[in-house]
Amino acid sequence: MYDVGMTVFNGLAWAMATFLVAAGLTLIFGILHILNFAHGGFFMIGAYVSYTVMIALGGALPLWLYLIGAMVAGVVVGLLGWAVDMLVFRRLRDVDDAYSLIATYALLLLCGGVVQLIWGLNYLGVMPPPVLNSVIFLGDMFMPTYTIFIILCGVLVYVGLELFIAKSQTGRLIRVVAADPWMAQLLGLNVKRIYLFTVILSFALAGLAGGLLMPNQSLSPELGGIFLLQAFGVIILGGMGSIRGAFLAAIVLGLIESFGVYFFPQYPGIFFLLALAIILLIKPEGIMGREQTA
């Protein structure tokens, strides 16, 4: 029982950390149909920003200051999203997909370069706040509080996004614009502004994810790529653009990865890719491919 419980717990940890990164990625794809390769780069900038905030405040911080650091990262990266929409995404709306791939890949490289310029090549890191730096024992299981916290954050972000898209006035307009932007503008909706809002939200989620996941990570300019790969796997399996799909896919892939590593500890990181390939062979449109949430 101990092993199964711990393996599930580890799977959920993988799942929710990945979902935190994937949420903004799938949102922007669902609404603007832009596959944003730079998402991992902005996630990384979020992590570095929150690192800087925490160091400036003195290192080992209470929980609430750590949360404020993550929020600051969300706001800063959200503002970068505003700039990126104005300067880049707006020009990609009526051109071939290949251009957006090239443009967002260039942005990813730019993020790496900016991080090197500002923070250098050395590995950086801070500890989680003391409250999150302990372990809870449940029978035989020991669960790091930081991991529990990340799982909670993933669930909260998921529920919040779902509610926002389904219930709020802005969320409704976002769905309308996603379904038919041409008609939306004829109805007098300012489609540009709704796109801008979506981009800012997506980037802010990337920044927030960076801030939340930063403790326990070694910060280096390669950080962007690692999570991006997992996040792409999750949104592809979830059905591109679906928030619910990404959430479910993250759990499925997280559990498969975690059980894979339990049985074959010498091959970490392989099982989620294998599972992704196999599931897509059977169901190429992904889990929620037919019904786009966003």
Add this chain to the structure above:
Amino acid sequence: MDSIEPILSIRGLDAFYGGSRIIQNASLSIRPGEKVALLGRNGAGKSTLMKSLLNAGPRVVGDIHFDGKDISALATDARSRMGLVLVPEDRRIYSNITVAENIELGRHAARAGAAVSSDEVYDLFPLLAPLRQRAGYQLSGGQQQIVAVARGLMGAPRLLLLDEPVEGLAPVVVDEMVQHIARICETRELALLIAEQNLSFARRCTDRVVLIDSGRIVFDETWEVFDANPELKERHLAV
């Protein structure tokens, strides 16, 4: 010359899709409250002309004034919010939300102080009341068309552009649409431009005819003059 300011006036308008010029040197003006039919064969440029007025598709060169203002630099949504409202040919009802929500969306185009109450719209289209909670994808073609027109009206249009509003509808439904449009014109102060291939429908809804052929406006007169020149029909409308 009439002293009333036109609500819409275009001069020397060209519209392009890619490299091909679909509309050539079009000039047209519509006065407040006027009902105009835009007739032409399939592919003559009726839809393209309507979309050009809203900057909603083709690349447009030329002069467009609406309500006395030059709108040629305005985005589509800004033009809609001035009261220039297009109900497109393919209706474009949002399928995953209800009829009531679809109609409510039209309100975004309404100018401040010009809002139409939804009661007013449901009064105009009694058929809609029982459909309110139905999802967009559950509607018949005729119902979709009525929802599309009702949604357009929510934007308090000063010029309502209807692109083939009875295309593909049964004759009974076409008759209903004639009555709807008559009711709209009685109760609301608006000008109307209807693109049509259905001559009898267009005749019953409008008092002026504009013929378009291969992207050029070739005739712009009353129905009486149109009827007095039967060769027009042969030359510009016969398939």
